Amino acid sequence: MNTATDKKNLLDEFYSTFNASGHQTNPAQRQAMEWLMTKGLPHLKSEEYRFTPIVRTLEKVFDPSPGAIIHKNVPDADLSLIPRMPCNVIAFINGVFSRTQSIILDDGLHINSSDSTLANEDDDPFALLNHAFTSESIHISTNEGIAIKHPVAIVYYFDTTTFAFSNPRWSCTVGRHSSLTLLEYEINAGAGKHFNNKQTDILVAEFGQLEYTVIQNGLLNTVQINNTRVHLASSAHTACFTFSFDGQLVRNNLTLILDGEKIDAHLYGLYMVTKNTLVDNHTVVDHRKPNSFSNQLYKGVMDGNSRGVFNGKIYVRSNAQKTNAFQSNRNILLGDNTTVNTKPQLEIWADDVKCSHGCTTGQLDxxxxxxxxxxxxxxxxxxxxxxxxxxxxxxxxxxxxxxxxxxxxxxxxxxxxxx
Amino acid sequence: MLDITNLKARIENKQILNGVNLRVNAGEVHAIMGPNGSGKSTLASVLSGREEFEVTDGSVDFMGKDLLEMSPEDRAREGIFMAFQYPVEIPGVSTINFMKTALNKIREHRGLPAMDAVAFLKVMKEKMKLVEIDQSLLNRSLNEGFSGGEKKRNEIFQMAMLEPKLAILDETDSGLDIDALRIVANGVNKLRRKDNAIIVVTHYQRLLEHIIPDFVHVLYQGKIVKSGTKDLALELEAKGYDWIKNELAIA
Known part of the structure; x- marks a missing residue:
């Protein structure tokens, strides 16, 4: 990745905000910030952000002196997205985890928080930014051999009048032979804009099953970055669904690491947007062991002046023989001012594999x-x-x-x- | 029922219909035959309202209304049905849901109440028998993965469901083996009534052995150049189209 800094120095704004925040006293956070300063923010020539002017967009919305984070009590009903569906709830209120607003319904499901940092020097700049600004990591885990009955809802609730800069981080472990449904969404009750820069690491242990759905709706003029990594162990089964319905700019980095055999991984995405919304889905499916299966289906319905980006990487490592990896990206452009940039990237080092990709962009038939x-x-x-x-x-x-x-x-x- | 007068139409800059005149009355079956490229499918397309064809002259009166002024959906609601030469595959839309929506739109247009699920299924089962089509096929996405014969049977099933006043069968025999041809033709014959009419567009005589037409017309270079009874179709089968071309050349 290129490392040139930005003209208007959004990075400097991040840096001064960081130094004024109190986070600078934490060595791990300070380390993440220093890595970020060295690395710089992506610009339009950065390959991974070619079609997504994220810095330019953030310059317009980012307020270096946002109002203080308001910790408020929100009625439980206001945190729910789907009426009459009981959920375990992990609540982030205006960007900060709230234990009192979180709800655990099911036995065998645990929520812990720690000051652990998961950052690496070569992480995406926004992952480093997340670690610089947040020390607390929320960890969701299940017992082994249990089917968690209710979905776990990860809720980002915003109710501010001024700009909010939010860096939530959580991780999740689905135990061996256990199954879990995760549902992640934002609720926007206030008029303030925000930048929600999320970081997630998930581990699905042997024979674990995870259905993980992200619904991006009602985002208004917000900028959202989702850095999500999912590690899969042998015989794990997972399906990740990403639905993007609005927002100013949404970037979803979804990486699946298939570090075992007989894994079944499915990635589905739908971006159905209008106005000036830009949705960018970057997926990585990394086959590291033999005999696993992955399938990606991403679809776009573009109206207004909206833009879509799909970049799908598939890696099949040299010992990942008998891999089946498929990818498809299909788009319908309804408006004359809509565009989609799609790029499959398959890198295959093994010789006995079945891989395919395809993309189409066109009008309604x-x-x-x-x-x-x-x-x-x-x-x-x-x-x-x-x-x-x-x-x-x-x-x-x-x-x-x-x-x-x-x-x-x-x-x-x-x-x-x-x- | 249908009055076509001096109909001329083109696609892009290619003139295809050069003044078609045709009158179809209730209770009649008309066959339109002709060599490849004579304009048969264009005529069917213009009648059903395909936008890519531009009508440059003439008129089409359907039951006292100007057909050419109507959108494709309004033509269908007024009672025109075209069985497609190449029925479209539509993933994600089942034939049953599609037909229920279509039927209720047509009923709404005719001032009839919407049909509920129970009544609809009852009608559907009756009509399925006509074309020997299985319900499992209709539960599937519309025409997706259907064989040629299944697609054509589905067309006639839809015709049975929508009860059009005028059905236009565009090369319905193309791609059918003899058994499928018989099934499709039997279905059509059972739908023949005194108050409806059918136009059969076909290249070959073999469909007309099963669906006996009252009139046979030969379309050539965008005009109907000869009309007759079913015997004309036999004559065409025996002699080909060249004798008509020669006759015209001499005249």
């Missing part, structure tokens, strides 16, 4: 549209039917039916017309 119209279905309704069918494929294999139904209803409400 006119022939399919005409076919529906020719049976009496109005043009707008026909478009809605086709788009809904296109978009809901990303949720089709979700096992948690309540979350699935909720997403299907967001998708169809957004896309369907009765005319």
């Amino acid at each position: 006119e022939e399919a549209l005409f076919y529906l119209q020719s049976r009496g279905i109005g043009k707008d309704m026909a478009k809605g039917m086709l788009l809904t069918a296109f978009a809901t494929e990303t949720v089709a294999s979700m096992k948690h039916t309540v979350i699935k139904n909720f997403l299907e209803s967001i998708i169809s409400t957004r896309l369907q017309s009765s005319n």
Whole structure:
């Protein structure tokens, strides 16, 4: 990655904010900040951020002297996204973990917090930024051999009038032979803009099962960066779903490390955005051992002036023979001012593997549209039917039916017309 | 029912229809035949409202209304149905949901109440028998992975469900083996009534052995150059189209 600093010195603003914050007294945080100062922030020539002007966007919204973080009590109902779905809750209020607002319903599920740091010198600059500004790491874990009944909701609740700079960090361990459903989302109750720079590390142990859904909706004019790494052990099964419906700029870095055999990994993404929203999904699927399977399906429905970026890396290491790794990115551009930049990147060192990738970007299929119209279905309704069918494929294999139904209803409400 | 007068149409800059005249009355079956590139499918497309064709002259009156002014969906709601030569595969939309939506849109247009799920299933099961189509096929995504024969049977199933006043079968026989052809033709025959009409667009006579037309028209260079009874189709089968071309050249 290139390391040139930015003209307007957002980095300096981060640095002075850091020095004024009290975080500078913690050696681990200080180390992360120093690494970041050396590394610099990405700019448009940085390969990993070519299409995503993240620094420019942050310069516009970042306030180096934000209001004090307000710790407030929020009614439990205000933290829930899906009505009448009981959840374990991990609550971050205005960027800070709140133990009192968090709820544990299920036996065998544990929440701990520690001052552990997970940063490495060669981490993404925003991962380093997260570690510089947050010392507390929340750790979610399960016992072995247990199916956690209710989903664990990771909630970022914002209610500020001024700019908020938030660096939440959590990790999760799904025990051997255990299963867990994670649901992550933001709730925005205030009018203040914010930059939510999240860092997550997940481990799914042998025979563990994880269904992890991220819903990015109601983000308003916020900037969100999600750095998420998932380590999978042998025979683990995981499905990660990322749904992006709005926001100013959303960057999702999702890395799956398949460090075992007979792993089953699925990545689904849907970005369905309008206005000036930019959604950037960078995935890495790293096959390190033989006999595992991965499949990625990312879809975009772009309207207004929205932009999409998909970069999908697949690594198949030399001893990861008999790997099956597939990737597909499909986009429909509804507006004339929409763009999608898509780039598959397959790096394969093993010789006995099955890998494929494909991407398409285009308009709605006119022939399919005409076919529906020719049976009496109005043009707008026909478009809605086709788009809904296109978009809901990303949720089709979700096992948690309540979350699935909720997403299907967001998708169809957004896309369907009765005319 | 349908009055086509001096219809001319082109796609991009290519003139394809050069003044078609055709009158179809309720209760009639008309076959439109002709060599490749004569404009048969264009005529079907113009009648069903495909936007890529531009009508440059002429008129089409359907039950007293100007058909050419209508959107494709309004044509369908007024009672036009086209069985596609190449039915489209639509992943994620099941035939059943699609048909229920379409049928209720057409009923709404005709001032009828929406059909509920129970009534719809009952009608559907009756119509399935007509074309010997299995429900498991209809539960699947529309035409996705269907064989050629299954797609064409699905077209006729849809025709049965929507009960059009005028059905246009565009090369419905193409790609069908003899058994599928018989099933499709039987389905169509059962749907023939005094108050509806059918236009069969076909290149070959073999479909007309099963769906017996009242009139046969030959379309050539964008015009109907010869009309007759079903015997004309037999004559074309025996002699090919060259004798018509020669006749025209002499005239």
